Amino acid sequence: MSWIAKPRVAHPGLPRNELGLTQRDYEGRMSTLCAGCGHDSVTAALIEAFYGLNYPPHRIVKLSGIGCSGKTPTYFLNQAHGFNGVHGRMPAVATGAAGANRTLTYVGISGDGDSLSIGLGQLAHAIRRNVDLLYVIENNGVYGLTKGQFSASADVGSTAKKGAANMQPPIDPVLLGLSLGVGFVARSFSGDKEQLVPLLQAGLRHRGFALVDVISPCVTFNDHEGSTKSYRYTREHLTEVADADFVEPKREIAVSYAPGESIDVEMHDGGILRLRKLAEGFDPTDRDRAYAHISERLHRGEVLTGLLHVDKGLREMHDVAGTVDVPLVEVPHGDLCPGSAALDALQESFR
Amino acid sequence: MITTPQPPAPPSGARVNDVALKIGTVNGTGSASANGLLRRAIFRMGIPVSGKNLFPSNIQGLPTWYEIRANGGGHTARSRSFDLVVAMNPATYRRDIDEVRAGGWVLHDSSWPLGRDLLRDDVTFLGAPMAQMCADNFTGDRVRILMKNIIYVGVLAALLEIDRTVLRSLLEQTFAKKKALLDSNFLALRLGHDYAKEHFECPLPVHLAPMDENRESIIIDGNTAAALGCIYAGATLAAWYPITPSTSLVDAFSHFCGRYRKDPETGKNRYLIVQAEDELGAAGVVVGGGWAGVRSFTATSGPGLSLMGEFIGLAYYAEIPCVFFDVQRTGPSTGMPTRTQQGDIQSVIYASHGDTKHIALFPADPGECFHFAVDAFDLAERFQTPVFVVSDLDIGMNDWVIPRLEWDDSYRPDRGKVLDADELEEIGTFFRYLDVDGDGVPYRTLPGTHPRGAYFTRGSGHDRYGRYTEDEEGYTDVMDRLDRKIGSAAPAVPAPVLRASPDGRRASLGIVALGGVDRAILEAQEILTAGGLPVDYLRIRAFPFANSVGTFLEAHERTFVVEQNRDGQLRSILVTEVPFPGDRLESVRRFGGLPLSATDVVEQIQEKLGERTRLESSVPGTFA
Numbered sequence: 001m002s003w004i005a006k007p008r009v010a011h012p013g014l015p016r017n018e019l020g021l022t023q024r025d026y027e028g029r030m031s032t033l034c035a036g037c038g039h040d041s042v043t044a045a046l047i048e049a050f051y052g053l054n055y056p057p058h059r060i061v062k063l064s065g066i067g068c069s070g071k072t073p074t075y076f077l078n079q080a081h082g083f084n085g086v087h088g089r090m091p092a093v094a095t096g097a098a099g100a101n102r103t104l105t106y107v108g109i110s111g112d113g114d115s116l117s118i119g120l121g122q123l124a125h126a127i128r129r130n131v132d133l134l135y136v137i138e139n140n141g142v143y144g145l146t147k148g149q150f151s152a153s154a155d156v157g158s159t160a161k162k163g164a165a166n167m168q169p170p171i172d173p174v175l176l177g178l179s180l181g182v183g184f185v186a187r188s189f190s191g192d193k194e195q196l197v198p199l200l201q202a203g204l205r206h207r208g209f210a211l212v213d214v215i216s217p218c219v220t221f222n223d224h225e226g227s228t229k230s231y232r233y234t235r236e237h238l239t240e241v242a243d244a245d246f247v248e249p250k251r252e253i254a255v256s257y258a259p260g261e262s263i264d265v266e267m268h269d270g271g272i273l274r275l276r277k278l279a280e281g282f283d284p285t286d287r288d289r290a291y292a293h294i295s296e297r298l299h300r301g302e303v304l305t306g307l308l309h310v311d312k313g314l315r316e317m318h319d320v321a322g323t324v325d326v327p328l329v330e331v332p333h334g335d336l337c338p339g340s341a342a343l344d345a346l347q348e349s350f351r
Numbered sequence: 352m353i354t355t356p357q358p359p360a361p362p363s364g365a366r367v368n369d370v371a372l373k374i375g376t377v378n379g380t381g382s383a384s385a386n387g388l389l390r391r392a393i394f395r396m397g398i399p400v401s402g403k404n405l406f407p408s409n410i411q412g413l414p415t416w417y418e419i420r421a422n423g424g425g426h427t428a429r430s431r432s433f434d435l436v437v438a439m440n441p442a443t444y445r446r447d448i449d450e451v452r453a454g455g456w457v458l459h460d461s462s463w464p465l466g467r468d469l470l471r472d473d474v475t476f477l478g479a480p481m482a483q484m485c486a487d488n489f490t491g492d493r494v495r496i497l498m499k500n501i502i503y504v505g506v507l508a509a510l511l512e513i514d515r516t517v518l519r520s521l522l523e524q525t526f527a528k529k530k531a532l533l534d535s536n537f538l539a540l541r542l543g544h545d546y547a548k549e550h551f552e553c554p555l556p557v558h559l560a561p562m563d564e565n566r567e568s569i570i571i572d573g574n575t576a577a578a579l580g581c582i583y584a585g586a587t588l589a590a591w592y593p594i595t596p597s598t599s600l601v602d603a604f605s606h607f608c609g610r611y612r613k614d615p616e617t618g619k620n621r622y623l624i625v626q627a628e629d630e631l632g633a634a635g636v637v638v639g640g641g642w643a644g645v646r647s648f649t650a651t652s653g654p655g656l657s658l659m660g661e662f663i664g665l666a667y668y669a670e671i672p673c674v675f676f677d678v679q680r681t682g683p684s685t686g687m688p689t690r691t692q693q694g695d696i697q698s699v700i701y702a703s704h705g706d707t708k709h710i711a712l713f714p715a716d717p718g719e720c721f722h723f724a725v726d727a728f729d730l731a732e733r734f735q736t737p738v739f740v741v742s743d744l745d746i747g748m749n750d751w752v753i754p755r756l757e758w759d760d761s762y763r764p765d766r767g768k769v770l771d772a773d774e775l776e777e778i779g780t781f782f783r784y785l786d787v788d789g790d791g792v793p794y795r796t797l798p799g800t801h802p803r804g805a806y807f808t809r810g811s812g813h814d815r816y817g818r819y820t821e822d823e824e825g826y827t828d829v830m831d832r833l834d835r836k837i838g839s840a841a842p843a844v845p846a847p848v849l850r851a852s853p854d855g856r857r858a859s860l861g862i863v864a865l866g867g868v869d870r871a872i873l874e875a876q877e878i879l880t881a882g883g884l885p886v887d888y889l890r891i892r893a894f895p896f897a898n899s900v901g902t903f904l905e906a907h908e909r910t911f912v913v914e915q916n917r918d919g920q921l922r923s924i925l926v927t928e929v930p931f932p933g934d935r936l937e938s939v940r941r942f943g944g945l946p947l948s949a950t951d952v953v954e955q956i957q958e959k960l961g962e963r964t965r966l967e968s969s970v971p972g973t974f975a
Contacts, residue, residue: 058802074807081798082807083642086661092632096639096647097798099588099623104799125628324619328587329644329797331621333764336585338611340758347755350569
């Protein structure tokens with residue numbers, strides 16, 4: 001069965017947020033992804049993030065493209081409008097929807113194939129337009145739904161389940177975003193909810209395009225020796241840049257471990273991820289230094305996580321375009337149609 | 352030095368207000384303004400007129416032509432032969448001179464000798480040393496190049512009796528703030544005019560005289576009119592990728608938005624225009640906007656339409672209102688980007704993979720571009736589906752005389768079945784694709800309205816409850832309803848227009864067509880009827896077809912389907928969708944990139960009748 005209803009039962013003792021809603025009110029349908037999929041952890045983090053921010057679910061719009069990641073918006077926010085469009089084109093749909101109604105919160109879920117291959121142009125131009133959108137890439141380096149082909153984020157030398165090695169260099173969405181001038185970019189790991197939830201919340205709060213690359217291992221096609229996006233590889237190569245400054249004080253959910261210390265994070269499959277915070281005094285507002293730092297670490301085989309860059313000064317799409325504050329969908333026709341007298345006057349210039 | 356040979360004796364028959372004129376120039380030399388000036392002056396003289404720009408896909412240096420047809424009887428379709436050709440481009444002398452009808456005239460720049468091999472003894476060559484006059488009277492290369500154009504306008508004013516007062520007042524309007532340029536233009540106009548008066552027999556036997564046919568008319572191109580329709584319909588979101596010949600539609604929308612869509616208090620925009628990275632992006636933005644509740648549209652042409660295919664299928668299947676303007680150009684592939692065609696009829700109606708079928712409107716002129724734009728937004732929201740307005744380069748970019756546009760201030764947009772928060776509060780459950788009213792059109796909700804209105808929109812298989820499905824029954828149920836829904840739009844789309852044979856006799860011959868070939872067919876219908884071949888004409892204005900299309904086909908022994916594509920696309924759709932036996936439908940086609948002329952229609956119908964019935968035709972073969 002490809003569609004599974006999830007019983008809505010909430011224990012009366014469940015904690016409630018400021019809207020009086022429980023986390024159950026932010027959930028969706030039962031996931032149909034493989035057991036142990038990193039994407040389900042991202043879904044859980046999103047649920048927690050929205051719950052914690054006290055967002056009314058029906059004022060959120062969730063969008064996706066095609067692939068395993070594209071399926072996930074059904075698994076959270078049952079009370080939000082969802083849109084699962086065409087492969088790699090979620091940014092355009094999000095642009096249109098945000099264009100029509102600038103007062104809603106937009107979250108787009110994409111994958112590495114969806115974002116870095118078929119939808120690379122769409123991603124790049126949504127960043128340039130600075131659409132007010134939290135854009136999450138569930139990045140596993142593999143095409144899961146078509147059973148294991150390499151994606152554009154697969155590292156050189158990583159091997160597919162059938163043994164073939166990838167020889168093409170990867171596209172790193174974080175470096176790509178930085179070079180395109182993205183106003184918010186972060187990286188995390190699906191199994192690290194403590195880090196991921198505040199990053200998602202910061203991304204939601206950011207006005208403009210917020211890119212969060214989440215390494216989310218594929219348990220079926222890419223979690224084996226030779227893959228650089230397996231659980232084991234990622235756990236051994238993650239380094240964290242912690243930055244809690246951006247999350248506004250009222251909502252602060254700090255990643256509270258000090259520089260030089262390590263922290264054990266329990267993951268959804270029971271594994272323990274050891275993160276180490278490396279960069280004391282890392283300044284995420286300096287784009288050029290962030291770029292240099294991240295790429296230097298990548299060359300050493302280390303994946304920096306955390307809030308990597310933020311620029312709060314960028315103006316989002318509507319501000320650049322000078323759109324009215326009231327959402328366009330609510331502007332009455334009377335304010336849009338010039339009427340017959342104006343048409344008559346105009347036509348004098350057509351003579 | 353003038354080397355024009357002695358002209359032959361002028362033809363005896365003088366004709367007033369029936370002139371076809373062609374001007375051959377070089378792209379990027381400023382001739383477009385001069386040609387527009389001529390066309391506007393003739394319009395202001397009250398004479399029906401059209402201006403057709405045959406331009407290259409180039410910014411500067413390649414040949415370009417402008418065709419003006421002024422016709423007191425209102426026939427302004429393209430003419431295939433010309434009374435007078437203004438040959439300003441030596442690179443095209445040969446073909447330009449060939450296009451003058453026997454007994455016609457060639458005006459050329461005689462600053463340099465005309466090659467002997469170009470001469471024809473059945474036309475009159477009128478040489479005026481225009482470059483020399485510019486060199487003698489103006490300084491600076493730019494002004495000299497520009498003023499040469501105004502000099503030929505002056506010569507034509509004398510030859511054709513175009514009202515110089517009108518020309519001068521138009522120039523005054525154009526150069527109101529540029530006194531020096533205005534003086535140069537006045538001088539050039541006078542130089543041309545006086546030279547003609549002195550050296551040529553003025554006016555020519557074929558010339559113009561003031562009428563009063565344009566009092567209630569305007570002159571406008573289809574893209575401008577369509578953009579205006581979008582403004583009046585209340586469209587607020589446009590997404591596009593520049594492509595000839597649709598670019599000017601969004602440009603015009605942007606211009607009108609600047610004029611009509613500023614919040615008077617804040618100066619902010621009551622619209623959003625997104626120039627996307629490609630047509631895929633543009634289509635996606637439009638789909639997202641329609642889904643979120645605004646009236647959104649894009650404008651494109653064939654290559655862009657191909658790229659938009661996937662999103663069009665999504666909008667059809669997920670039932671999202673949005674409007675696509677397809678200003679057709681010559682395909683396939685890049686084809687001839689600056690030439691016209693009706694080559695997208697089939698690819699629009701069945702756009703995207705799988706079983707899809709779309710509402711499409713086919714305006715015949717800029718007036719219908721305006722009104723159909725408004726209709727398209729209403730239909731899109733009423734039927735929750737993408738709607739196409741399909742024009743072509745000739746309609747979209749050329750200047751047409753049409754009756755003044757009228758607007759009914761009581762118009763209210765048809766938003767279709769959209770549930771608001773109160774209604775959602777009242778009903779127990781909401782299912783997006785449930786056919787509650789039995790009319791094939793479900794209810795929809797907009798994001799952000801109410802928790803109960805939330806649903807998951809998807810292009811993947813879904814059942815009537817909006818749930819993902821891979822079950823045959825749930826999938827088929829929705830697909831069958833979609834077919835019923837689009838079919839049910841037939842009575843709601845613009846109805847076909849019937850023009851019975853002008854002589855009132857019952858005709859056994861019929862013509863069926865759509866779009867911009869209309870004026871050529873109306874003229875052809877008169878010619879055929881006058882020649883003893885009464886023919887009825889039905890112009891289809893939309894798909895799905897009204898029942899009257901089938902009735903018309905049944906009522907005629909033979910029907911000619913006139914269209915501008917190679918494969919007879921409209922004919923194929925009639926065979927499939929009416930349905931109607933193909934052996935009773937004959938194709939009349941011209942698809943090489945030029946607007947259709949009445950002569951094309953008459954000749955081909957005569958030929959087909961001759962082939963099949965050996966009918967002795969008394970209809971003349973060529974028409975000016």
